[in-house]
Amino acid sequence: xxxxxxxxxxxxLYFSASVYAMPGQDFDTSLLSIQQTWAxxxxxxQGKEQKKAFASLLEQAEQFTQDYPERAEAWIWKGIIASSxxxxxxxxxxxxxxxxxxxxxxxxxxxxxNALMGSAYTSLGTLYHKVPGWPLGFGDDDDAKKMxxxxxxxxxxxxxxxxxxxxxxxDEGDYQQALAHLEKAKHAKPRETRPMADKxxxxxxxxxxxxxxxxxxxxx
Numbered sequence: 455x456x457x458x459x460x461x462x463x464x465x466x467l468y469f470s471a472s473v474y475a476m477p478g479q480d481f482d483t484s485l486l487s488i489q490q491t492w493a494x495x496x497x498x499x500q501g502k503e504q505k506k507a508f509a510s511l512l513e514q515a516e517q518f519t520q521d522y523p524e525r526a527e528a529w530i531w532k533g534i535i536a537s538s539x540x541x542x543x544x545x546x547x548x549x550x551x552x553x554x555x556x557x558x559x560x561x562x563x564x565x566x567x568n569a570l571m572g573s574a575y576t577s578l579g580t581l582y583h584k585v586p587g588w589p590l591g592f593g594d595d596d597d598a599k600k601m602x603x604x605x606x607x608x609x610x611x612x613x614x615x616x617x618x619x620x621x622x623x624x625d626e627g628d629y630q631q632a633l634a635h636l637e638k639a640k641h642a643k644p645r646e647t648r649p650m651a652d653k654x655x656x657x658x659x660x661x662x663x664x665x666x667x668x669x670x671x672x673x674x
Contacts (some may be wrong), residue, residue, distance in 0.1 A: 464488050473644055481522055486647055488515060489592035493650040496538050508539035519558070526562040526569035534577050542585075552585050556592065572608030575601045576615045583622050598622060613642035613652065624662060628671045636663050 478485070488511070495507040515532040522528045536555035559581070562574040579601030585593035596597035602622055605615040616639035623632035640659050644652055 481525065481527075484518060484521075484525055485531065488518060488535075489648060490650070492531070492535055492538065493498055493648065493654070497650065497654040504542050505539070508535065511535050512539055524565065526565040526567075526574065529558045529562035529565065530570055530574050530577065533562065533574070537577060537581055546590070549585070550589055552581060552591065556581055567604075568608055571612055572605045572615065575605035575608065576612075576618055579605060579622070580618045583618075583625070595622075595626070611638065611642055613639045613645070613655055614657075616642065617655060617662075620659075620666075621662060624666055624669075629666050629673070633663070633666050633670065636666060 470643060491511055491514075492508075495511055496505060499507055512532070514533050515528070515535045519528045519532050533555040536551045536558060540551035540555065543551065556578065559574045559578040562569060563578070567574065579598045582592070582594050582598035585591040587593040599622065602615065602619045605612075606619060609615050618633045620632045620635035620639060622665070623635065624631075636659055640656065
């Protein structure tokens with residue numbers, strides 16, 4: 455049975471309350487605030503501090519979906535935050551968060567499957583790949599592959615769909631195809647509003663590329 459693996463990188467967290475969305479902000483400003491806070495929490499936090507920050511951010515994301523229930527982007531980010539919190543929490547206690555993430559991402563797909571360049575498919579595919587399978591969870595690698603491929607159909611040059619599909623292919627032992635997608639992720643166009651997320655994603659890409667190349671050397 456596949457175990458839930460860690461979805462986050464560790465570091466240290468020091469950010470002010472000003473990062474959080476404030477009442478009265480418009481949709482785009484609130485969305486950007488949530489994205490930036492997630493990056494700080496996901497990549498520059500650790501231990502109890504990180505879990506506390508994720509819990510607070512999930513409450514904010516829940517309010518965001520209540521304020522904008524018709525916006526797929528709000529549901530996507532609630533799903534991303536819940537799945538990241540699940541990774542930080544770990545164990546069986548994380549499964550309820552993973553299920554909440556799944557529901558949020560499915561809501562997003564019902565509203566607009568193309569929102570945020572198909573990010574709901576990317577995140578849902580990653581969940582299917584990471585979460586334990588039956589009887590504990592809903593994980594399923596066949597569903598993961600379908601979702602990740604749909605994400606790539608919408609955003610074939612994107613950093614996230616190529617990275618996560620590359621990760622899936624690596625785990626499945628398809629190192630040559632994993633290499634192709636990771637190289638594409640490495641050369642993806644930078645996201646101007648998400649420099650921190652891009653910075654740490656590139657670090658993850660380089661780490662996984664090193665593992666892929668090591669596997670390929672053994673097969674030559």
